[in-house]
Amino acid sequence: MQKMVIIANGAAYGSESLFNSLRLAIALCEQGPLELKLFLMSDAVTAGLKGQKPAEGYNIQQMLEILTAQNIPIKLCKTCADGRGISSLPLADGVEIGTLIELAQWTLAADKVLTF
Numbered sequence: 001m002q003k004m005v006i007i008a009n010g011a012a013y014g015s016e017s018l019f020n021s022l023r024l025a026i027a028l029c030e031q032g033p034l035e036l037k038l039f040l041m042s043d044a045v046t047a048g049l050k051g052q053k054p055a056e057g058y059n060i061q062q063m064l065e066i067l068t069a070q071n072i073p074i075k076l077c078k079t080c081a082d083g084r085g086i087s088s089l090p091l092a093d094g095v096e097i098g099t100l101i102e103l104a105q106w107t108l109a110a111d112k113v114l115t116f
Contacts, residue, residue: 001033001034001035002033002034002035002111002112003034003035003037003109003110003111003112004028004034004035004036004037004110004111004112004113004114005036005037005038005039005103005106005107005110005112005113005114006021006024006025006036006037006038006039006113006114006115006116007039007040007041007103007113007114007115007116008021008022008038008039008040008041008044008115008116009040009041009042009043009044009115009116010042010043010044010116011043011044011046012043012044012046012047012052012060013054013057013060017044017116018040018044018047018060018116019058019060019063020116021038021114021116022038022060022063022064022067023063024114025038025067025072026063026066026067029067029070029072036067036072037072037073037074037075037106037110038067038072038073038074038075039074039075039076039077039098039102039103039106040074040075040076040077040080041077041080042077042080043080043084044076044080045076045077045080045081045084045086046084046086047060047061047064048064048074048076048081048091048092048095049086049089049090049091049092050089050090050091050092050093051090052092061092064092064094064095065092065093065094067094068092068093068094068095069094073096074094074095074096075095075096075097075098075102075103076091076095076096076097076098077098077099077100077103078097078098078099078100079100081097
């Protein structure tokens with residue numbers, strides 16, 4: 001089974017970078033057996049906050065829920081979350097705080113790493 005890691009950096013809203021990384025993650029899961037992991041860094045960590053209700057357009061939290069329902073690990077960079085003051089806020093179901101060491105381990109174990 002192929003192992004992939006997606007690293008996303010773009011803000012949850014205002015940029016389509018994170019949105020596109022999640023679209024690809026969902027599409028990859030639909031293609032068949034795959035071990036996929038998602039690591040959110042920089043401004044993308046705000047996507048992991050619980051209770052987001054965008055007025056219109058796409059809903060990042062719903063996209064994360066689709067992935068976590070398929071047991072895709074989703075981690076937020078601890079340093080990035082700390083820097084934005086969100087480490088102690090409630091996270092969306094299935095989303096966890098992760099470390100750069102975990103990302104390094106995921107990267108070394110992966111067949112492919114995609115960055116957005």
